[in-house]
Amino acid sequence: MxxxxxxxxxxxxxxxxxxxxxxxxxxxxxxxxxxxxxxxxxxxxxxxxxxxxxxxxxxxxxxxxxxxxxxxxxxxxxxxxxxxxxxxxxxxxxSDKVASSSERFCPKTGLPFIIPDVSKEIKPQMDMIFTSLDDCYSMYVTYAKACGFLVRNETAKINAKGEKHIKYYMCMRARVYKDKKVDTLDPNQKERLVRSNFSKRTDCGALLCVIFEVGSWKVYKFVEEHNHDLVERPDKHFLPTERHLTQLPKHVIHNMSKLNLGPVKAFNVMKTCFGGFEDVSASKVEFKNYKRQINLFIGEYDAEMVVRHLDEKKTAQPNFSYDYFTDEDNRLKGLFWCDDQAKRNYHVFGDVISFDATYAMVFVPFTGIDNDHCNVTFGVALLASEIADTYIWLLRVFLKVVGSQPKVVVTDQDPAMKKAISALFVDTRHRLCMWESWIPAYYRMEELSGLMRTISRTESENHFFGQVCNSKATLVEFMTHYETAIEA
Incomplete structure (x- = not known):
């Protein structure tokens, strides 16, 4: 001894x-x-x-x-x-192969304790005074960023007066998860909790503790040793505290969405333009979360927001027309709109029209052909179902908006469309798509029928709008995509 x-x-x-x-x-x-x-x-x-x-x-x-x-x-x-x-x-x-005798090792991981190498200016010191807990937390977060770890805002102790007396800030890897034993053979076992990801907690003891004295908060305990690796400088931009969306990426996500480009593609575009992940200030997760938050904000007010948007367009453009109807539960069942350009197209080129509904989304464009043999749109609609009553409502609104019946209507063999056309377009000749009738002579006596004998024009328009939209889009997104496509 x-x-x-x-x-x-x-x-x-x-x-x-x-x-x-x-x-x-x-x-x-x-x-x-x-x-x-x-x-x-x-x-x-x-x-x-x-x-x-x-x-x-x-x-x-x-x-x-x-x-x-x-x-x-x-x-x-x-x-x-x-x-x-x-x-x-x-x-x-x-031994010269291992650390010196002054180095301490963690009993839980077997690894040496790590003391962050940072300047004294940002390192907490004993007896430091703070006017508020927010200032204390901000200081410790700044220190944690420089070190390469995250801070957990831990619990506080309350004194006899019911006031906060002691406050703890700990490393994010402090403590460990306690496994819950589950008897899988017990039929009365109702809950079975299974973690979907591996816990990264190591029971790290690094912490900052402050105590309230004489109207201010004072540091009375500071442990800077960590029992795990810290995030190195090249990887610090992956820390959650460093990943946040500024106004620029939010603007990019919104504008890319107009082109039916999702948040992941928006992130890849920004990464390429900025030169790397670290300069985007966020990851794909933040981009996808922001888009999800927008959809959650829209939520059940999706249809209401679209109708309000069309009403604002009506106010700004007096010749703009729209109409809609709802069911007994006030749910949107049909929506039709037509702007001033579509009305002018119909009065000039509306002798022969075609309309067809898509399969994924009941999107119904009214299509014609101009003098250059190009597609023109006379109006569009969104329907909740393809029944006769819905089409009757749609054609009634269409006639009210454009003011006259077309000479020829070309559709597929949909019986609901046929019933609605015979009820509303009494002066119009209804012809089926030539590919479905297989009788070219069927159109021989129709004026201008050489321009449109099939519904391929409508299907082409459906395909065009399908490129800038998808069946999973909200109504607000669809309206934004549609208007972007029309402006293009």
């Missing part, structure tokens, strides 16, 4: 530890790694009677040592586990 009380390390000019030295009485005692190896004969092999590494690790921990056991020997011969622990501890001090 006297030796260890006065022992010191003998080092060379470069700081390498050569031996443990102490003078006991008048005799100098020197312990080197070679002496331990030879005198104690702990490295001889050939004996099957050995310690298991797990057993040795437990023995070391019970003795109060938490260092690496990589360089320990495990033969039982010649010594006890306690003596081997002493040998290993001394070898750890003398």
């Amino acid at each position: 006297e030796f260890w009380a006065i022992a010191r390390l003998s080092q060379d000019d470069k700081g390498k530890v050569l031996a443990i030295v102490a003078i006991v009485g008048k005799k100098e005692i020197v312990i080197t790694s070679e002496i331990l190896t030879i005198k104690l004969q702990l490295r001889d092999t050939g004996d099957d009677d050995k310690f298991l590494k797990l057993v040795m690790d437990v023995e070391f921990i019970e003795q109060g040592y938490y260092g690496s056991t990589k360089y320990a020997t495990y033969e039982k011969k010649h010594c006890s586990a306690g003596l081997k622990y002493l040998f290993h501890a001394i070898m750890h001090c003398l």
Whole structure:
């Protein structure tokens, strides 16, 4: 005991530890790694009677040592586990392959504690004073960003007056999740909680604790040691605190959405334009979350927002027309709109029209052909169903808006369309798509029928709008996509 009380390390000019030295009485005692190896004969092999590494690790921990056991020997011969622990501890001090004796190791991970290397200006100090908890939290978050870890806003202790007295801020990896035991054979077991992701908590002890004294908050405990790796500088932009959407990416997401480009494509465009992930200030997750938040905000007011938008267009454009109807539960069942340009197109080119409904979304465009054999739109509608009553409502609104019946209507063999056309377009000749009738002579006596004998024009228009929209889009998104396509 006297030796260890006065022992010191003998080092060379470069700081390498050569031996443990102490003078006991008048005799100098020197312990080197070679002496331990030879005198104690702990490295001889050939004996099957050995310690298991797990057993040795437990023995070391019970003795109060938490260092690496990589360089320990495990033969039982010649010594006890306690003596081997002493040998290993001394070898750890003398070895140039491991950390110095001043380095501490975490008993839970077996890794050395990590102390962040940051400037003193941003590091918390004992007895620091803060006027509010917000200032304290902001300071610790700034320190955490520089170090490379996240801060958890932990609980506070309340005094007898019901006021906050002590406040804790801890590393995000503090504490550990407790596994909930579930008896899978028990039929009465109602809940079975299964984590979908691996827990990254390591029971880290790094923390900042402040206490309320004389009208201010004072730091009275600060632990800066972490038992896990910290995020390096090149990867700090992946920290959640560094990932946030500014106004620019929000604007990009909104404008890309008009072209039916999702948030992931918007992120890839920004990443390419800015030169890398770190310059976007957010990841794909934030882009997708922002788009989801917009859809959640729209929610059940989707149809109401579209109708309000059309009403605002009616106010700004007096010749703009729209109409809609709802069911007994006030749910939107049909919506039709037609702007001034569509009305002019109909009065000039509306002798022969065609309309057809898409399959994924009941989108019904009224289509014709101009003098250049190009498609023109006379109006569009969104329907909740393809029944006769719905089409009757649609054609009634269409006639009210455009003011006259077409000479020829070309559709497919939909019986609901046929019933609605015969009821509303009494002066119009209804012709089926030539590909479905297979009788070209069917159109021989129709004026201008050479321009449109099939519904391929309408199907082409459906395909065009389908490129800038999808069946999963909200009504607000569809309206935005449609108007973008028309302006193009």
